[in-house]
Amino acid sequence: MIRKCFYQRVKRAIFTGILSVTASVAHAESVTVLLDWFINPDHAPIIVAETRGLFAKAGLEVTLVEPADPSLPPKLAAAKRADLAVSYQPSLMVDLQNKLPLVRVGTLVQSPLNSLVVLDNSPIKTIADLKGKTVGFSVGGFEDAILGAMLETHGLTLNDVTLVNVNFALSPSLYSGQVDAVIGAFRNFELNQMQLDGRPGRAFFPEDHGVPTYEELILVAHPELAVNNKVERFLDTLDQATRLIREDPEGTYRDFVAYKPMDLDNPLNRAAWFDTLPTFAPNVRATNPQQWQQFAEFMQKRGLISTLPDPKRYLYMQPK
Numbered sequence: 466m467i468r469k470c471f472y473q474r475v476k477r478a479i480f481t482g483i484l485s486v487t488a489s490v491a492h493a494e495s496v497t498v499l500l501d502w503f504i505n506p507d508h509a510p511i512i513v514a515e516t517r518g519l520f521a522k523a524g525l526e527v528t529l530v531e532p533a534d535p536s537l538p539p540k541l542a543a544a545k546r547a548d549l550a551v552s553y554q555p556s557l558m559v560d561l562q563n564k565l566p567l568v569r570v571g572t573l574v575q576s577p578l579n580s581l582v583v584l585d586n587s588p589i590k591t592i593a594d595l596k597g598k599t600v601g602f603s604v605g606g607f608e609d610a611i612l613g614a615m616l617e618t619h620g621l622t623l624n625d626v627t628l629v630n631v632n633f634a635l636s637p638s639l640y641s642g643q644v645d646a647v648i649g650a651f652r653n654f655e656l657n658q659m660q661l662d663g664r665p666g667r668a669f670f671p672e673d674h675g676v677p678t679y680e681e682l683i684l685v686a687h688p689e690l691a692v693n694n695k696v697e698r699f700l701d702t703l704d705q706a707t708r709l710i711r712e713d714p715e716g717t718y719r720d721f722v723a724y725k726p727m728d729l730d731n732p733l734n735r736a737a738w739f740d741t742l743p744t745f746a747p748n749v750r751a752t753n754p755q756q757w758q759q760f761a762e763f764m765q766k767r768g769l770i771s772t773l774p775d776p777k778r779y780l781y782m783q784p785k
Contacts, residue, residue: 493525494695495527496525497527497547497549498528498547498550499541500529500538500551501682502531502532504529504728504729506653506721507682507741509721509738510707512529512724513717513721515527517717519702519705519706520699520702523702524698525702538550539557539685542685544687549699550684550685552683552685554569555760557569558761558769559764559770560685561770561774561775562770567685567778568685568691569684569752569781569782570696570700570750570781571782572683572746573681573682573683574745575681575745575746576680577670577671577672577678577681578654579648580650580668580669580670581600581615582650582659582667583645583646583667584666585667587646589645592616593619593620597625597626599626599627599628599644600644601628601629601630601638601644601648602628602629605630609623613767614671615674618674618675629644631644631647636659639659639664639666650668652668652740653741653744656668656740657737660736661733677756678756678760684700684749688781691782703749707746708747721734752780754776754779754780757780758773758776
């Protein structure tokens, strides 16, 4: 009799648990997030939140979309075709200049990843040594502005170098000798790729050479979609995931690669994971108004924007 009552209680508990989970899934709110690029360690808090079930616990069903065209996510977010898009601080400045209805709602990577890279055995030991050299780039405009500012801190201008569009073949163009340096290389990826290829590189960081610091990866949304309960829960969940990553880098790396093992579980992502970890914003809502103002002024001075953006666009979400 006792055993029968025990099994009945267990069955009721299991049944109640199933009903609870079913109800939770049924009431989950959908959130569509457009990424800036294919999934990589830069997106770690989002991926870990998904694989650890943190989004589900928050009552969210998150759909991640990797773009065929990296320029589209902010535009689609501005058109309310998605709840959120991953973008870049410089890109948001230009988008606001172009009157796109967007606001920053959070920050994923709070410091620059961009860098100027040469081969480790290159005779270029300082930026001043770039005089008369060739510099490869992938995307004109912002990268030109960064390079120009870096050169000016060493008495040079863009006229002192030859710019070569190498598309996205940054490292290969260095290996082949097509260029002497490349601008736009991400320090957490290209440097690790070069090391794995047996052709190590050296990096010069823009923030050390005349370029104001900025937030590399941010989350943007249409103003009408930016403030609602599900976005609040999404941001809270990212903070939880970031804490887990900092507390358990190895365990959360396994969670990260489990999202797409065939694509993500490789030596490059593992190396990039540990280099990227310190750059994640511990509080996704927090930002530095003075830093944004300084960077906006830098972009205006460099001709990337003609007017300074309204601070309300990047002070939209503040820490609780």
